[in-house]
Amino acid sequence: MVTDEQMIAALRDTTQTLTADIVGRDDSLSDLLHQLPARQRQPRNRRTLPAILAGAAVAASVTAVALVGAHLVGTVRTPAEPGTAITSGGPYPTSAYFLGQHARDHATPDTVVVRVSDGKTVTTLPRFGNNGLDSPVLSPDGTRIYAAWGANPAHLGYYDLTSGRRVTLDTRPGILIGPSVSADGNTLAYEWSATLGDPEHSTSVVILDLRNGATQVLRDAPAGPQVLSMALSPDGTRLAVVPTKTTSRPLLLVSTATSDAFRAATTISSGSCSTQTAEPRWTRHGLYALRFCGNNRVNLIAVDPRGGTTARIQQLRTGGITAFTPIPGNDGDLFAIADQTQTPPTTPVGIYDPGSGWSHRTVAGIDGLQEVTSE
């Protein structure tokens, strides 16, 4: 005689077999999102929307890191809190993994996840079409890769490393680029250039609270997207920004909570080196950036965000730095650094420990880095 437990188990087994491979429609979410602006104007016509979306998904790709700051124009809350945005226990926490690129000399290089302990590539991310993911960054808990894709409308969202799904968090006309995640995982910042072709005057920064969907737009940033970069503080309340509107490219600190963010910016002293700063990164252990000192020297520096003082961590005797990223540990940060002394596509990535020097001097198969945030 069959027991209740056997029958329930058989029912579960049957339904799980039936549905195990189901992942749903790829265009489901895009379809829904594109109905939002029109939903009060006209009845839906779902069957006509995929074609519209297919056109919107083809886009120009912007290759640089981003940012800016400026005028807070308002905070909007979602009508309901859809739940926590960050889950725990992701497969690739930034304390042990970082993002890199294969074949950087290609127009759309593959983004890969690299394990710090042995330099091995553990996974290659899907490309999502011809243009791939733009400016990908790994979430601190290793569950998501935030990135941008498409243009007019642009999309900003994440690739879920556990489910393999791509989720749109924001879509706007123009270009979205350069996401930065705070070290606590709660805040996302990214650049929005609303008017294509006019990057010097139409750039804004969107601050998104991942816990409740609240957004703030810091408008009228002083530069375009080409060579800008930014990093959120660990608690998401400040941005370290390198603008390009000025000729000196200083490192600026601005608040994400005030309407006059850029008017009240704190400029970090350039010290004895030049004033060309780039690529800020901000972990719970410290704020870092690159500072260019002549044609063949780049300093990796630590910045005290309270006092504005800087200290050199390492002088990199190379012709230039492609990218670097801090790898947060319990007691401090290691640094993965890609330099340009080697001819692409085999530019190596080194792991630098401020306490003991270089290790894993060459990470096989990686020829570039993407921005990576920290815990």
Next chain:
Amino acid sequence: MLTDQGQPAGLTANMSMAWAVSELHARHYVSLVRLARTLVDSTDSAEEVVQDAFERLIRRWDRLHDVQAMDSYLRRCVVNGCRDRIRRRVVRRTTTLETPLITLSAEDRALLSDQQQRVLDAVRRLPPRQRDVLLLRYFAQLSEAEVADALDVSKGTVKSNAHKGIAALRALAAKEAWQW
């Protein structure tokens, strides 16, 4: 149209809503499609039911004020959408084809073992309320309270229908001498 800050009118509100819809979609879409698939006979139909559910959610957005209400609303929409499709399918088959109701599609049969086909066929032949309770309770693994909310019935009704549904399946298994 632009606001005085140069932002398209309504854009900010829609961005925020877009974010919330994205989160809900990320959390529930796949599980709802899987739930719907147990009730209807093809994956395409299940996807359409769930897509309709999210579209209804968007249309009623202003009336839903918390996450629990949205979760519950989505489940209700999916269950009701599946019922509608089953009803239409039954009517279509009985009025136009004049053939006995066949609960398993070719897609079902391709995916399942013989034993699993027997189980699913039996579940789908149960009275609708028993069928829905069993699938929500034991496949979607909702609590009795959540099943009651999704089906708009009392917890007592959920409990009794779950008991009756399992008993009916056991009786059928004994009658047809299913091998375990």
